[in-house]
Amino acid sequence: MPNVILDIASLPKSQSKIASAHANQFTSLLSNVRLKLEEPNNQYKLKADAHQRENIFRPRELVFVRLRRERLPPGRHLKLTKKKWSPFPISKRINKNTYMWTYQQNLILPAHIMLILPTHLMLLISTVIFHRMTVQSILNM
Structure with missing residues (x-):
């Protein structure tokens, strides 16, 4: 038993030239629109990646x-607790933005690290803020 009337109708075996031309025109129109949208997005990406x-x-x-x-x-x-933890050595580079590092025993191994800073930048900042600490004492922590 057919569900819809179109199940009974016999469809033509040949394709209409007008319909195929219309379908080709529509697909080319969609590809042109996609290209026009990708151009400004690529420019936005270049400007954002420059920073x-x-x-x-x-x-x-x-x-x-x-x-x-x-x-x-x-x-x-609390909001005044330590946010950046003392220098850890990187043990292995997994891919472009993923690293394995050795950590202290009382820390839980993080699934996601919010920020990694190179030590030399933090040493410059910390020597300005904590002028009593020497670079050697920071490295020995």
């Missing part, structure tokens, strides 16, 4: 790590 800084770290390089609150050991986490 991005690419951080590529090598193994045995020291980095400061910024962790989320839920990745820290249990306890109170």
Whole structure:
């Protein structure tokens, strides 16, 4: 038993030249619109990527790590608690933006690191802020 009247109707075996021309014109129109939309998007991407800084770290390089609150050991986490943790050596580079690093035993291994900073930048900042600390004491932490 047919569900719809079109199930009974016999459809022509040949294609209409007008219909195929219309379909080809419509697909070419859609591809042109897609290209016109991709051009400004690529320009926006180039301008946005110009402001991005690419951080590529090598193994045995020291980095400061910024962790989320839920990745820290249990306890109170106030807004004045430490946000960037002492320098950790990178043990392995997995891909362009993923690294394995050795961590302290009391930290939970993070599933997502919010920010990694090279040590030399943080050392410059920390020596200005904490003028009593020497670079050697920061590295020994």
